[in-house]
Amino acid sequence: SSNQMWGGRFAAGPDAIMEAINASIGYDQRMAAQDIAGSRAHAAMLAATGIVSDSDAAAIREGLLTVLSEIEGGTFEFSTALEDIHMNVEARLKDLIGEPAGRLHTARSRNDQVATDFKLWVRDQMDAAISGIEALMRALLGQAEAGADWVMPGFTHLQVAQPVTWGHHMMAYVEMLGRDLSRFRDARARMNESPLGAAALAGTSFPINRHMTAEALGFDRPAANSLDAVADRDFALEFLSCASICAMHLSRFAEELVIWSSAQFRFVKMSDKWSTGSSIMPQKRNPDAAELIRAKIGRIFGANVALMTVMKGLPLAYSKDMQEDKEQVFDAADNLMLALAAMAGMVGDMTANRPALAEAAGSGFSTATDLADWLVRALNLPFRDAHHVTGSLVALAEGKGCDLPELSLDDMQAVHAGITAAVFDVLGVDNSVASRVSYGGTAPVQVRAQITRWKEVLG
């Protein structure tokens, strides 16, 4: 038989495969609450504007609450023949309240309906991402506060570069996540215009009030162009691109945690709650959560590319291609929230190995730059000459198999006669980090100032 919602002009129903490729109910049922909220706002507006009677609107609004409780209670029977969440809800409403249900779709189309539902869903996920990021930032701040003055190697090219502090390294991620926060907030503010009332694409001849439905659904205003309102998926793409950048940050940190928890580094120990064992090698403590965070990011990037690709060739206004937006965003959102929560749990629970960090901080001639800077300050050498002298001292130490502080004053003076015993003060890693007091530098005093600032920002 033909479709009860749109079958008027059809003699036969769709082929089973047509139905299979067309149906979105398998996944868009996740937007049931948003669909019902949108319909309830629409019904209230239809009554306020005199387009439907108060009693019909009241029956619709009440009936929709029953539908919602059936869905939430798990007793609702979703039908593939009814394609999507919109028609499933409306068909059930008809079973429940009869004739008034048919008046709900006045001055509306599934095109503005789905855009509204999906926007409401994505808006909630923007909020969830914001809270998830804030929770992770708090976990990082906790680590930074505990170890604001713990020395560790700073790396460039993954080669030891200069000593930094544990707190400084943690706070670098706080900065990155702070930009993620601001991107999600920015995207949320931009997306908050209501498509409802754009109808199929051209607006409607009914005297609707789009400001009223926009306000009821927490939108700042109605979208100003009905064609754009039903054709726009920028909000989903912005969610995915904000999510991609945030996920990239999580993946970089995950990569560091994998390296740091190895037996060769021993910089951190994950708690038992955040480690896994091997079924064959009893000694193993694997950082699986970090590895999975690093891997899940691929799905988020994939979703971003997939939806960009879906959208890029579509003429205005709505095309059914756009039904492919949801699964990508659902999957990306689920995995971003999981990755944020796992990272926050892992970071909150991990223990930095302070002695191992300190030992590594002094290795690899990490204070060579301090030595060169000292030659500039104490002996007034041009930096390029100081760099050269220091390079010779590093080569000398390397040849002797020792680090810079272990060279004797005689060794040093053989390379440059002006060097005095005062040089040894700058070769220690604690002095090195304490000296880097420039704004944003690694000195504990600077790191603590940034911790204080972020704690105020996060409240």
Ligand code: ARG
């Ligand atoms: N299930 C559809 C979607 O997800 C709803 C909109 C359908 N509109 C239409 N004119 N067929 O996009």
